[in-house]
Amino acid sequence: MNINIDVNHNENITEVTVGGEIDVYTAPELKKELIPLSEKDNVEMIVDLSGVSYMDSTGLGVFVGLFKNVRAHDGQFKIIGLSSRLKRLFEITGLADIIDISTKMEGEKK
Amino acid sequence: MDFRQKLESKYREILTNYLADRSEQALYQGQKLSRNAIERNIPPEEIVSIHRNIMAEMFPEKFNDKMQESFDILLEVMVAYGFAYREHQNLKHIQQELRTEMEIAANVQKTLLGTEVPCKKGMDIGAISVPAKHMNGDYFNFVEDENNSVSIAIADVIGKGLPAALCMSMIKYAMDSLPENRKTPTLVLENLNRVVEQNVDLTMFITMFYGTYHIDDHIFSYASAGHEPGLFYHAETQTFSELPAKGLLLGIEKNTKYRKYEKEVMPGDMIILMSDGVTESRTKEGFIEREELLALIEKNIHLKAQNIVQNVYKELEKLQDFQLRDDFTLIILRRNVLS
Numbered sequence: 001m002n003i004n005i006d007v008n009h010n011e012n013i014t015e016v017t018v019g020g021e022i023d024v025y026t027a028p029e030l031k032k033e034l035i036p037l038s039e040k041d042n043v044e045m046i047v048d049l050s051g052v053s054y055m056d057s058t059g060l061g062v063f064v065g066l067f068k069n070v071r072a073h074d075g076q077f078k079i080i081g082l083s084s085r086l087k088r089l090f091e092i093t094g095l096a097d098i099i100d101i102s103t104k105m106e107g108e109k110k
Numbered sequence: 111m112d113f114r115q116k117l118e119s120k121y122r123e124i125l126t127n128y129l130a131d132r133s134e135q136a137l138y139q140g141q142k143l144s145r146n147a148i149e150r151n152i153p154p155e156e157i158v159s160i161h162r163n164i165m166a167e168m169f170p171e172k173f174n175d176k177m178q179e180s181f182d183i184l185l186e187v188m189v190a191y192g193f194a195y196r197e198h199q200n201l202k203h204i205q206q207e208l209r210t211e212m213e214i215a216a217n218v219q220k221t222l223l224g225t226e227v228p229c230k231k232g233m234d235i236g237a238i239s240v241p242a243k244h245m246n247g248d249y250f251n252f253v254e255d256e257n258n259s260v261s262i263a264i265a266d267v268i269g270k271g272l273p274a275a276l277c278m279s280m281i282k283y284a285m286d287s288l289p290e291n292r293k294t295p296t297l298v299l300e301n302l303n304r305v306v307e308q309n310v311d312l313t314m315f316i317t318m319f320y321g322t323y324h325i326d327d328h329i330f331s332y333a334s335a336g337h338e339p340g341l342f343y344h345a346e347t348q349t350f351s352e353l354p355a356k357g358l359l360l361g362i363e364k365n366t367k368y369r370k371y372e373k374e375v376m377p378g379d380m381i382i383l384m385s386d387g388v389t390e391s392r393t394k395e396g397f398i399e400r401e402e403l404l405a406l407i408e409k410n411i412h413l414k415a416q417n418i419v420q421n422v423y424k425e426l427e428k429l430q431d432f433q434l435r436d437d438f439t440l441i442i443l444r445r446n447v448l449s
Contacts, residue, residue, distance in 0.1 A: 031313060035313075056386075056436065057266070057268040057317075057386060058268055060268065060315075061268045061313040061314060061315060062313055064312075064313060064315055064359070064362060065311075065312040065313030068312055068362070069312065092336060092337075092338065092339060093317065093336035093358070093359045094335075094336045094356060094357055094358030094359060094362075095336070095358070095359065095362075097358065098358065098362070098363070
């Protein structure tokens with residue numbers, strides 16, 4: 001049960017890299033770290049989930065919250081590096097239609 | 111003699127015995143005494159104080175002032191342990207209270223959200239829903255309509271435990287209060303979406319599948335708000351296929367529209383609905399694959415719907431070492447062969 005969260009501010013872009021497992025135990029930490037970042041005006045946030053081995057619906061909830069916050073602050077939100085399993089989660093829930101998810105990125109982990 | 115006096119005389123006896131022969135027996139007596147003292151909330155510094163007094167009495171010469179005074183430090187140090195211990199006792203007490211409250215809440219939830227699996231001529235319905243913790247974040251509800259149809263709602267609130275359960279109760283009442291003519295699958299989802307969007311925390315959302323089985327013409331019409339896709343079993347070809355359904359989660363966008371789907375059900379066909387607790391079943395080797403789930407259903411397919419869902423649950427529970435990670439709900443509606 002562990003999670004790594006890495007945040008990089010690159011000019012106007014906030015790059016977040018998450019690794020490990022996102023579930024009911026680790027989601028609160030993710031929420032605490034990322035929600036404040038999403039509350040800035042015009043924030044541009046890119047979240048890389050290629051290092052995530054497991055995510056349940058609690059984790060999905062954190063990203064829904066981030067997305068809503070960023071949108072409310074006229075920002076941009078993007079998720080990259082989704083495994084096929086995670087991609088399915090975004091597709092089933094209809095979130096793939098409203099959140100920009102890209103399956104490809106350089107150096108994607110298996 | 112009150113307990114403190116008894117304690118002192120017992121302690122004296124044990125100490126005397128031990129100093130005389132250093133026996134295991136006396137040590138054992140000491141352990142027993144400490145258990146008794148703990149039960150009576152005697153703080154550790156009091157025991158130290160008793161020890162000092164007895165030693166001073168027994169060995170007035172050897173147990174000199176300096177030695178006695180050294181015990182003041184030990185007493186002081188033990189005081190903090192006493193506090194920590196009492197705090198621990200307190201927390202244990204509070205925890206017990208909370209546990210009792212949770213049990214009551216779980217029972218209230220069962221009553222509030224209780225639903226009966228309908229008995230309809232020509233149909234065979236089975237349902238099981240098991241929470242991973244006390245409170246169930248999964249929810250299902252059957253409604254029998256006047257126009258000879260059965261509606262089924264199956265929903266999953268993200269998050270588990272108490273917050274999810276509270277949210278579920280809100281959904282249940284929002285659904286119950288919809289007028290009869292607004293209970294088509296798409297309208298139900300569109301209405302609930304507005305309720306959830308206004309009332310629920312930013313990171314909370316709900317998935318829901320709503321379907322209505324029209325018994326007269328055996329058409330199953332349904333819509334989905336981001337819910338785990340259901341399955342369809344074709345009796346004629348003995349094959350499974352996914353029940354296609356697309357739709358956004360409840361509570362994300364205020365004016366979401368949901369699409370209506372329809373499926374004709376032939377004799378022996380089955381509609382299989384579930385929560386993600388079924389597909390997210392995790393074993394030591396990884397997630398359970400869709401094929402494994404289908405194989406489990408197939409293995410039990412000759413049984414009544416209720417027995418199928420129960421057997422599938424039992425096997426998946428066993429595969430997960432009896433530790434559910436997520437709430438588990440599985441529902442089967444079958445059109446009887448002779449109908």
